[in-house]
Amino acid sequence: MDTRPIGVFDSGLGGLTAVRVLRRILRQEDLIYFGDTARVPYGGRSRETLLKYARQDLRFLRSFDLKAVLIACGTVSTTSLETLQRENDLPIVGVVEPTCRRALAVTRNRRVGMIATLASVRSGAYQAALRRLDPEVSVFEQPCPLFVPLVENGRFRPGDVVIETVAREYLEPLLDWGCDTLILGCTHYPLLEDVISKICGPGVTLVSAGEESAFELKRLLAGQDRRAPEDRKGKAEFYVSDRAEDFEGVASMFLAEDIHHMARRIDIDQY
Ligand code: DGL
Numbered sequence: 001m002d003t004r005p006i007g008v009f010d011s012g013l014g015g016l017t018a019v020r021v022l023r024r025i026l027r028q029e030d031l032i033y034f035g036d037t038a039r040v041p042y043g044g045r046s047r048e049t050l051l052k053y054a055r056q057d058l059r060f061l062r063s064f065d066l067k068a069v070l071i072a073c074g075t076v077s078t079t080s081l082e083t084l085q086r087e088n089d090l091p092i093v094g095v096v097e098p099t100c101r102r103a104l105a106v107t108r109n110r111r112v113g114m115i116a117t118l119a120s121v122r123s124g125a126y127q128a129a130l131r132r133l134d135p136e137v138s139v140f141e142q143p144c145p146l147f148v149p150l151v152e153n154g155r156f157r158p159g160d161v162v163i164e165t166v167a168r169e170y171l172e173p174l175l176d177w178g179c180d181t182l183i184l185g186c187t188h189y190p191l192l193e194d195v196i197s198k199i200c201g202p203g204v205t206l207v208s209a210g211e212e213s214a215f216e217l218k219r220l221l222a223g224q225d226r227r228a229p230e231d232r233k234g235k236a237e238f239y240v241s242d243r244a245e246d247f248e249g250v251a252s253m254f255l256a257e258d259i260h261h262m263a264r265r266i267d268i269d270q271y
Pocket of ligand 1: 010011012014015040041042044072074075120148185186187188
């Protein structure tokens with residue numbers, strides 16, 4: 001039993017897709033969320049910059065006494081996970097491996113599509129993990145650099161002509177290629193689930209990176225007997241590196257609960 005909080009971070013809102021699942025499957029756990037909203041998007045940046053940002057994000061989170069960390073960011077997981085695991089003496093879960101395992105469990109034709117940020121596609125991490133787990137699988141990767149800025153600006157609803165046009169352009173090559181499973185390799189993308197499934201249709205199963213990594217964390221805590229007692233109700237704290245008000249509006253809508261006046265701004269350059 002361990003009642004210390006779990007740290008979760010992302011470049012911005014995307015990690016909330018993992019928080020939403022964590023609050024459902026690990027209701028008893030306290031969460032501390034950090035969204036690096038001053039520096040979002042991460043997706044086009046170099047490995048060196050991403051590692052620097054990720055180290056600072058983690059250093060901030062570790063100013064709390066945490067029992068584990070979930071990197072709810074595809075871009076950080078694909079580029080910096082191993083280094084962060086090596087440098088830190090607490091369990092750190094990323095999104096790549098659990099998401100790939102899930103995709104391989106659901107695909108029937110072994111044609112798996114993967115959409116993510118430019119940095120994640122460039123890293124080759126999803127492709128490598130899929131091939132390691134199933135050498136016969138075919139993979140088609142598509143970077144979607146406009147998705148994160150649109151989501152951060154609240155443009156993720158079906159019927160929004162801008163997001164639908166952009167999404168169609170990104171997704172059509174994958175659909176022509178014939179994937180039956182599509183990995184949403186960036187944790188911002190589940191916010192676009194309605195738009196994406198409208199374009200892909202019922203023949204394509206969507207696998208969300210945030211969701212799978214939340215389940216992985218649950219398994220890890222159970223395996224190490226680090227779960228908080230089931231009869232308690234966990235609370236969440238939210239921190240951002242830019243205007244808290246902007247984050248709270250979209251976050252409240254997304255988490256379906258009022259988090260107004262709950263997010264606090266911190267200076268990430270101090271970490
Ligand atoms: N949500 C993040 C990811 O999963 C970061 C996207 C970004 O900031 O570009 O990749």
